[in-house]
Amino acid sequence: xxxxxxxxxxxxxxxxxxxxxxxxxxxxxxxxxxxxxxxxxxxxxxxxxxxxxxxxxxxxxxxxxxxxxxxxxxxxxxxxxxxxxxxxxxxxxxxxxxxxxxxxxxxxxxxxxxxxxxxxxxxxxxxxxxxxxxxxxxxxxxxxxxxxxxxxxxxxxxxxxxxxxxxxxxxxxxxxxxxxxxxxxxxxxxxxxxxxxxxxxxxxxxxxxxxxxxxxxxxxxxxxxxxxxxxxxxxxxxxxxxxxxxxxxxxxxxxxxxxxxxxxxxxxxxxxxxxxxxxxxxxxxxxxxxxxxxxxxxxxxxxxxxxxxxxxxxxxxxxxxxxxxxxxxxxxxxxxxxxxxxxxxxxxxxxxxxxxxxxxxxxxxxxxxxxxxxxxxxxxxxxxxxxxxxxxxxxxxxxxxxxxxxxxxxxxxxxxxxxxxxxxxxxxxxxxxxxxxxxxxxxxxxxxxxxxxxxxxxxxxxxxxxxxxxxxxxxxxxxxxxxxxxxxxxxxxxxxxxxxxxxxxxxxx
Amino acid sequence: xxxxxxxxxxxxxxxxxxxxxxxxxxxxxxxxxxxxxxxxxxxxxxxxxxxxxxxxxxxxxxxxxxxxxxxxxxxxxxxxxxxxxxxxxxxxxxxxxxxxxxxxxxxxxxxxxxxxxxxxxxxxxxxxxxxxxxxxxxxxxxxxxxxxxxxxxxxxxxxxxxxxxxxxxxxxxxxxxxxxxxxxxxxxxxxxxxxxxxxxxxxxxxxxxxxxxxxxxxxxxxxxxxxxxxxxxxxxxxxxxxxxxxxxxxxxxxxxxxxxxxxxxxxxxxxxxxxxxxxxxxxxxxxxxxxxxxxxxxxxxxxxxxxxxxxxxxxxxxxxxxxxxxxxxxxxxxxxxxxxxxxxxxxxxxxxxxxxxxxxxxxxx
Numbered sequence: 001x002x003x004x005x006x007x008x009x010x011x012x013x014x015x016x017x018x019x020x021x022x023x024x025x026x027x028x029x030x031x032x033x034x035x036x037x038x039x040x041x042x043x044x045x046x047x048x049x050x051x052x053x054x055x056x057x058x059x060x061x062x063x064x065x066x067x068x069x070x071x072x073x074x075x076x077x078x079x080x081x082x083x084x085x086x087x088x089x090x091x092x093x094x095x096x097x098x099x100x101x102x103x104x105x106x107x108x109x110x111x112x113x114x115x116x117x118x119x120x121x122x123x124x125x126x127x128x129x130x131x132x133x134x135x136x137x138x139x140x141x142x143x144x145x146x147x148x149x150x151x152x153x154x155x156x157x158x159x160x161x162x163x164x165x166x167x168x169x170x171x172x173x174x175x176x177x178x179x180x181x182x183x184x185x186x187x188x189x190x191x192x193x194x195x196x197x198x199x200x201x202x203x204x205x206x207x208x209x210x211x212x213x214x215x216x217x218x219x220x221x222x223x224x225x226x227x228x229x230x231x232x233x234x235x236x237x238x239x240x241x242x243x244x245x246x247x248x249x250x251x252x253x254x255x256x257x258x259x260x261x262x263x264x265x266x267x268x269x270x271x272x273x274x275x276x277x278x279x280x281x282x283x284x285x286x287x288x289x290x291x292x293x294x295x296x297x298x299x300x301x302x303x304x305x306x307x308x309x310x311x312x313x314x315x316x317x318x319x320x321x322x323x324x325x326x327x328x329x330x331x332x333x334x335x336x337x338x339x340x341x342x343x344x345x346x347x348x349x350x351x352x353x354x355x356x357x358x359x360x361x362x363x364x365x366x367x368x369x370x371x372x373x374x375x376x377x378x379x380x381x382x383x384x385x386x387x388x389x390x391x392x393x394x395x396x397x398x399x400x401x402x403x404x405x406x407x408x409x410x411x412x413x414x415x416x417x418x419x420x421x422x423x424x425x426x427x428x429x430x431x432x433x434x435x436x437x438x439x440x441x442x443x444x445x446x447x448x449x450x451x452x453x454x455x456x457x458x459x460x461x462x463x464x465x466x467x468x469x470x471x472x473x474x475x476x477x478x479x480x481x482x483x484x485x486x487x488x489x490x491x492x493x494x495x496x497x498x499x500x501x502x503x504x505x506x507x508x509x
Numbered sequence: 510x511x512x513x514x515x516x517x518x519x520x521x522x523x524x525x526x527x528x529x530x531x532x533x534x535x536x537x538x539x540x541x542x543x544x545x546x547x548x549x550x551x552x553x554x555x556x557x558x559x560x561x562x563x564x565x566x567x568x569x570x571x572x573x574x575x576x577x578x579x580x581x582x583x584x585x586x587x588x589x590x591x592x593x594x595x596x597x598x599x600x601x602x603x604x605x606x607x608x609x610x611x612x613x614x615x616x617x618x619x620x621x622x623x624x625x626x627x628x629x630x631x632x633x634x635x636x637x638x639x640x641x642x643x644x645x646x647x648x649x650x651x652x653x654x655x656x657x658x659x660x661x662x663x664x665x666x667x668x669x670x671x672x673x674x675x676x677x678x679x680x681x682x683x684x685x686x687x688x689x690x691x692x693x694x695x696x697x698x699x700x701x702x703x704x705x706x707x708x709x710x711x712x713x714x715x716x717x718x719x720x721x722x723x724x725x726x727x728x729x730x731x732x733x734x735x736x737x738x739x740x741x742x743x744x745x746x747x748x749x750x751x752x753x754x755x756x757x758x759x760x761x762x763x764x765x766x767x768x769x770x771x772x773x774x775x776x777x778x779x780x781x782x783x784x785x786x787x788x789x790x791x792x793x794x795x796x797x798x799x800x801x802x803x804x805x806x807x808x809x810x811x812x813x814x815x816x817x818x819x820x821x822x823x824x825x826x827x828x829x830x831x832x833x834x835x836x837x838x839x840x841x842x843x844x845x846x847x848x849x850x851x852x853x854x855x856x857x858x859x860x861x862x863x864x865x866x867x868x869x870x871x872x873x874x
Contacts, residue, residue, distance in 0.1 A: 126525065126701055127725040127807050128828055135826055140779045142798045149763040150799050152792070161769060163792040170798065376738050377511040382799075475727040477826065480797070481806030486517055487730030503517045 013053040021067035028059035033431040056424040058433035103354035104427035106346045114365035115397045121488045123475035132468035138478040143385040144170035144314040144338045174203030175464040180412030183209030185271040186350035188444040194452035196220035202460040212274040231285030233275040251320030253347030253390035256361045259285030265430035299335035314338035321367030326374035333384040344390030348413040351428035364390040372405025395466035405484040418459045419452045510740045526723035527554025527697040530812040530842040532819040538689035547848040548676035548695040558705035559698030560679040561671025563712040563719035564690035572666040574624040582657030589655040597647045598625035613678040659708040664717035671710035696721040713749040717815040722749040724809025735802035771867035773800040775825040820869045827864035834859040840870045
């Protein structure tokens with residue numbers, strides 16, 4: 001192994017194989033899609049190549065004798081706070097290839113996570129906390145434009161009021177958590193089916209992402225949000241009518257300013273048919289929508305889609321959280337959108353240039369609080385629902401997002417973790433050993449749609465229960481009384497400026 | 510309306526309370542002794558940091574004029590508020606509100622009342638507003654721009670009397686036994702986090718509305734932001750203000766009935782709505798969807814009055830006491846039955862209204 005180039009020698013992980021426990025059963029060889037484990041004919045035993053390991057822990061999880069441990073490689077460069085190892089590795093790679101660094105999953109960079117810097121309130125003495133095991137607790141949420149006021153007609157004889165105002169179409173959610181846009185192609189059909197079924201079972205919605213909707217999933221349309229992105233992959237009349245809502249994807253938190261990218265490796269016959277692109281060719285969405293060069297163009301697209309769906313579906317516009325997000329959101333609300341989805345910079349992705357993922361955009365917490373405040377200041381908050389996405393990890397994050405002003409949240413990465421993802425971050429290779437971000441027939445079989453659907457529904461239910469507990473603890477029995485109720489939040493260990501942007505007091509005040 | 514700078518720093522009062530209300534449906538006048546005695550009975554529900562009363566029918570000779578009860582910390586505030594009243598209104602009559610010195614109440618502010626009407630062609634920035642909005646605008650202007658001055662009430666043929674002290678002491682101070690009214694409400698306050706401010710006591714009033722409230726509105730944070738969107742600025746640290754502004758918005762501006770406004774405050778649960786018939790289902794779904802941010806969540810019992818009506822309402826799981834009792838033409842609403850029995854031992858009917866169900870009593874005329 002002498003004279004290896006430095007980028008071979010400096011890899012991220014080491015495979016620890018306990019020779020006493022290993023029985024040479026070759027499970028690891030079969031499980032590792034990156035071929036880090038192999039059968040050595042000469043030595044008649046299982047060997048491994050550390051340089052190929054991506055740290056997905058699939059082999060470790062399936063090893064019948066627990067002989068395997070995956071560790072970070074202990075060997076290190078000289079400590080240098082400026083030239084941290086990741087920069088060296090990247091430069092070695094680019095010097096070899098001349099290419100753009102590609103990355104998968106949300107940004108791992110160390111920017112503040114404000115969820116961890118906000119704390120919730122609870123009732124003591126002056127108002128009673130409410131016990132969700134014994135009292136009703138309501139999480140029902142409606143997404144869509146709301147009128148500013150209602151008009152009634154009163155029956156002269158009975159004195160009974162009847163509603164005159166007609167509501168525009170709404171999405172009715174039993175829990176304010178939806179499965180985020182992850183396209184068929186980026187993740188495989190088994191998982192799309194699982195999301196569709198879990199959303200239906202738990203009374204919420206999943207988003208198709210930009211890759212169209214396979215015909216066999218149309219029956220879950222009442223719980224489906226169909227997406228229209230700049231590539232228009234899989235977009236046709238039936239598709240637009242198949243879902244309960246339509247989302248225009250303008251931007252994505254992981255890669256603001258550029259379009260989606262599905263490598264040709266992941267495009268098989270089924271993906272090709274759904275997406276309406278040739279098998280094996282890269283499906284690259286343009287950076288902008290070429291029919292939206294300004295806000296008035298967005299208005300036209302919004303109404304084109306409303307026309308196409310005969311005004312039966314609310315239209316959402318999804319944008320990445322960028323510096324002027326509040327002003328942009330205000331424009332979107334005025335352009336006729338029913339829902340605005342804001343995706344923060346920690347949001348996941350199947351493939352994004354690493355530089356963009358790690359350096360562009362702002363955290364969702366700041367974006368969300370500014371958007372909510374701006375819409376209220378302008379008196380148009382009722383015109384749109386706000387959905388927050390990008391790095392929501394637990395029900396605590398969900399409830400904080402709602403207290404900041406979100407109507408509901410999208411969970412993407414958490415959805416994948418629920419079915420086994422370990423955030424190894426190689427989704428763009430199409431070799432996902434957990435059978436998630438891959439369309440390889442052998443690998444995708446590792447996801448059983450029945451089990452996956454069950455796990456996803458469990459996750460939604462578990463978070464729902466936790467939200468009920470926390471809500472009741474605050475003395476509230478309905479989620480709309482928490483929405484935008486920032487009195488229930490306190491910041492801890494953050495600056496005055498950050499408190500001001502979040503619109504919350506510091507803990508202790 | 511744009512939210513004020515650092516709006517989130519605003520501190521809210523937390524308090525428990527005792528409330529009492531009585532209405533005579535035939536406009537029979539009830540002497541002040543009755544509500545005073547009832548509130549005295551519920552002495553222990555307060556801690557001496559706030560008491561007050563509202564009375565309807567007390568100025569029959571001036572019934573066509575708005576009566577401004579002004580509270581002023583000093584002479585400068587009197588001067589400032591008087592200038593403001595003269596600038597915006599035709600002033601017909603004014604006098605100090607009669608008070609007496611009471612041992613229990615040291616250093617009270619000064620109280621005057623002004624009977625005014627809106628000029629036919631006002632020459633000021635509010636000239637385009639309809640009459641009631643005009644009054645509200647002037648009230649807000651005095652409260653926010655004249656230091657030390659506060660409008661305690663601003664309705665017709667009614668007035669509020671309130672301050673820091675036990676209600677019986679406040680009544681003594683304002684000589685309330687000298688008044689007779691066909692609707693009385695009273696309030697005894699137990700604040701836990703403020704030293705007590707005269708303006709912060711109940712009843713809270715705007716125009717002819719008056720509200721006494723026992724409860725802590727846990728949804729205050731969003732109610733206040735919601736009102737701000739509709740151009741109401743909460744400045745008073747008490748969540749009762751939220752109730753008053755929401756009533757004004759829902760009933761006066763949006764034209765909702767009292768019943769419907771009560772359903773915004775304490776809406777039916779979704780599973781009840783699920784069981785309703787088509788029309789009602791649509792109505793209550795729309796009501797919750799549209800006015801969700803206005804829902805009052807948390808424990809409360811409130812009494813709302815105007816010149817013709819008294820309403821009692823509980824939160825939707827009845828976390829604070831509220832009892833209704835009937836005797837001939839009189840209807841009582843109270844935190845405790847003892848208070849009612851104390852002033853009227855023999856009652857025709859006594860009941861606990863259901864959670865979230867408003868009890869509305871109208872004058873018969």
